[in-house]
Amino acid sequence: MSHQIAVIEGDGIGQEVIPAAVEVLESLDLGLEFVAGDAGDAVEAETGEALPQETYDLAAESDATLFGAAGETAADVILPLREAVDSFVNIRPARAYPGVDAVRPETDLVFLRENTEGVYSGHEDDLSDDMSTLTRVVTTAASEKLAEFACEYVDGEGFSVVHKANVMRKTDGRFRDAVVRVADEHGVDTDEVLMDAFATRVCLDPTQFDTIVCPNLAGDVLSDLAAGLVGGLGLLPSANIGDDNALFEPVHGTAPDIAGEGVANPLATVLSAAMLLDHLSYSEESERVETAVETVLAEGPRTADLGGDANTEAVTQAVINEL
Amino acid sequence: MSHQIAVIEGDGIGQEVIPAAVEVLESLDLGLEFVAGDAGDAVEAETGEALPQETYDLAAESDATLFGAAGETAADVILPLREAVDSFVNIRPARAYPGVDAVRPETDLVFLRENTEGVYSGHEDDLSDDMSTLTRVVTTAASEKLAEFACEYVDGEGFSVVHKANVMRKTDGRFRDAVVRVADEHGVDTDEVLMDAFATRVCLDPTQFDTIVCPNLAGDVLSDLAAGLVGGLGLLPSANIGDDNALFEPVHGTAPDIAGEGVANPLATVLSAAMLLDHLSYSEESERVETAVETVLAEGPRTADLGGDANTEAVTQAVINEL
Ligand SMILES: CC(C)[C@H](C(=O)O)[C@@H](O)C(=O)O
Numbered sequence: 001m002s003h004q005i006a007v008i009e010g011d012g013i014g015q016e017v018i019p020a021a022v023e024v025l026e027s028l029d030l031g032l033e034f035v036a037g038d039a040g041d042a043v044e045a046e047t048g049e050a051l052p053q054e055t056y057d058l059a060a061e062s063d064a065t066l067f068g069a070a071g072e073t074a075a076d077v078i079l080p081l082r083e084a085v086d087s088f089v090n091i092r093p094a095r096a097y098p099g100v101d102a103v104r105p106e107t108d109l110v111f112l113r114e115n116t117e118g119v120y121s122g123h124e125d126d127l128s129d130d131m132s133t134l135t136r137v138v139t140t141a142a143s144e145k146l147a148e149f150a151c152e153y154v155d156g157e158g159f160s161v162v163h164k165a166n167v168m169r170k171t172d173g174r175f176r177d178a179v180v181r182v183a184d185e186h187g188v189d190t191d192e193v194l195m196d197a198f199a200t201r202v203c204l205d206p207t208q209f210d211t212i213v214c215p216n217l218a219g220d221v222l223s224d225l226a227a228g229l230v231g232g233l234g235l236l237p238s239a240n241i242g243d244d245n246a247l248f249e250p251v252h253g254t255a256p257d258i259a260g261e262g263v264a265n266p267l268a269t270v271l272s273a274a275m276l277l278d279h280l281s282y283s284e285e286s287e288r289v290e291t292a293v294e295t296v297l298a299e300g301p302r303t304a305d306l307g308g309d310a311n312t313e314a315v316t317q318a319v320i321n322e323l
Numbered sequence: 324m325s326h327q328i329a330v331i332e333g334d335g336i337g338q339e340v341i342p343a344a345v346e347v348l349e350s351l352d353l354g355l356e357f358v359a360g361d362a363g364d365a366v367e368a369e370t371g372e373a374l375p376q377e378t379y380d381l382a383a384e385s386d387a388t389l390f391g392a393a394g395e396t397a398a399d400v401i402l403p404l405r406e407a408v409d410s411f412v413n414i415r416p417a418r419a420y421p422g423v424d425a426v427r428p429e430t431d432l433v434f435l436r437e438n439t440e441g442v443y444s445g446h447e448d449d450l451s452d453d454m455s456t457l458t459r460v461v462t463t464a465a466s467e468k469l470a471e472f473a474c475e476y477v478d479g480e481g482f483s484v485v486h487k488a489n490v491m492r493k494t495d496g497r498f499r500d501a502v503v504r505v506a507d508e509h510g511v512d513t514d515e516v517l518m519d520a521f522a523t524r525v526c527l528d529p530t531q532f533d534t535i536v537c538p539n540l541a542g543d544v545l546s547d548l549a550a551g552l553v554g555g556l557g558l559l560p561s562a563n564i565g566d567d568n569a570l571f572e573p574v575h576g577t578a579p580d581i582a583g584e585g586v587a588n589p590l591a592t593v594l595s596a597a598m599l600l601d602h603l604s605y606s607e608e609s610e611r612v613e614t615a616v617e618t619v620l621a622e623g624p625r626t627a628d629l630g631g632d633a634n635t636e637a638v639t640q641a642v643i644n645e646l
């Protein structure tokens with residue numbers, strides 16, 4: 001069975017790292033079919049829409065989507081795209097690689113971020129000239145769905161539930177209760193950590209944690225914190241998983257300072273492509289790509305962000321040679 | 324003019340570090356009048372209320388309040404107390420001290436956290452069996468008030484405005500616009516950073532930032548992140564400032580593992596007392612206390628959390644001897 005992969009480069013280095021990841025995928029000869037879609041600042045400037053309906057539909061209809069990055073329009077592109085693929089969880093591994101400068105080289109975490117609600121539900125109002133409100137939504141259904149996924153994901157291990165239920169008692173209380181209840185039903189161990197305490201503790205000793213299950217904004221901020229601990233966003237992949245559908249993207253942005261020069265680090269996107277392979281049940285190929293990236297990080301050419309002087313193409317070829 | 328200081332020890336090591344800080348204050352012979360109030364888990368167990376009305380009133384009527392920590396009832400104690408003193412800003416310095424183990428020894432930050440609204444406004448509802456909502460409130464008035472304070476606080480320097488206005492467009496958009504407008508009016512430079520990007524960047528290089536102005540929950544989480552970078556909560560003071568009134572507290576909690584042993588580190592509370600002195604215009608005394616703490620940290624006895632074996636009393640006396 002051939003899979004259709006939507007490929008949305010977006011802006012800036014998205015246009016360099018996505019082709020690199022596609023090259024890696026193509027070198028595996030899996031007969032994947034790539035279909036390009038447009039989104040981002042440039043598209044908005046041209047058409048008035050950062051995410052044209054046909055790109056939304058393409059993501060919704062494809063088996064998986066690979067997305068690069070968008071500039072000023074990032075939120076207008078990525079939030080609807082996550083919705084297009086009906087994604088209920090955002091998987092964000094944050095792992096330090098040997099030989100790559102990291103504040104905390106022992107970091108090896110995976111965030112499972114709720115991906116549909118919380119403050120992202122989008123209900124905001126200007127109540128008066130002086131006041132705006134945002135309605136933060138938490139449902140038992142979304143919390144349970146995330147928890148079911150988490151229980152399967154950790155495969156016999158436990159996970160940490162990170163929340164702020166001491167202040168957001170009803171909403172994060174509902175989240176926490178639902179997640180812990182589902183975990184209990186599956187015999188999965190959980191420990192609870194308040195999100196502020198988590199921020200302190202993960203800096204002091206990231207090895208205290210493995211898998212972290214949390215609401216949407218907590219996952220956004222705390223996974224970016226973990227990115228800081230592993231040395232930056234340059235190597236962080238992510239996956240947005242839906243029932244029939246998924247979207248994979250590097251955590252980094254468009255890097256306007258280096259865009260167009262062909263020197264962007266493609267590895268976060270290549271690792272996102274590895275997550276895509278795993279999602280489509282090409283588990284063996286997924287592991288081969290990951291191992292190839294590790295080998296290149298340990299021995300191969302490096303882009304400038306990792307202290308090397310190789311360009312995007314050289315690093316991409318090095319990965320392909322290791323496959 | 325003599326000042327009345329409300330003294331609320333709370334639970335756990337609050338009962339050890341607050342007396343230590345009071346000893347330091349008394350040694351200065353300023354004629355401060357200390358009045359004790361009760362709050363916390365033990366009070367709740369006894370009376371059914373974590374924060375008795377008379378303690379609330381005491382804080383509201385005193386010139387300043389020194390608070391230790393509360394256990395399970397922390398939110399029920401500290402959130403109303405912040406309201407009792409009409410506090411619109413929570414000042415949280417996070418600074419690494421020479422000789423104290425820190426992930427990022429070059430960290431020297433001050434968070435000015437909005438202290439009245441955001442997700443802390445407390446409007447939560449269970450809309451159905453499946454759904455809860457929380458109404459996040461942002462007003463121009465509170466944002467401007469914080470910004471006015473920030474402009475004075477930075478005394479000619481600039482500050483960073485940290486927010487998530489790309490997602491919370493109306494609420495954090497209102498916050499950002501109000502803060503930037505007030506700063507512009509005062510000729511104060513600002514730069515804007517998204518809160519997730521801030522979490523990454525502060526780990527990679529905390530010297531990029533100095534003073535950070537942000538909404539309530541952002542300040543909670545990001546200042547705790549900074550606490551992780553400076554080696555933990557043990558040395559972090561904080562101030563909740565109102566127009567006529569203020570409350571000072573260490574950022575740490577009740578430390579149940581060591582409570583009752585007389586070995587808690589009193590320095591976060593002593594530094595909070597120094598902030599109290601400054602607030603009451605005893606600036607010279609405030610600086611003397613800070614300098615004494617620095618000297619003790621560099622040369623003097625240390626509690627176990629800093630790798631020493633001195634007890635609370637020995638460290639407190641060492642500070643007093645340096646005054
Ligand atoms: C661009 C923005 C809307 C997005 C988010 O907040 O989810 C980004 O920060 C991310 O984490 O992918």
Ligand SMILES: CC(C)[C@H](C(=O)O)[C@@H](O)C(=O)O
Binds near residue numbers: 166167196397398401
């Ligand atoms: C105890 C809790 C309500 C409080 C807060 O969230 O403000 C604490 O974390 C703090 O930062 O002082």
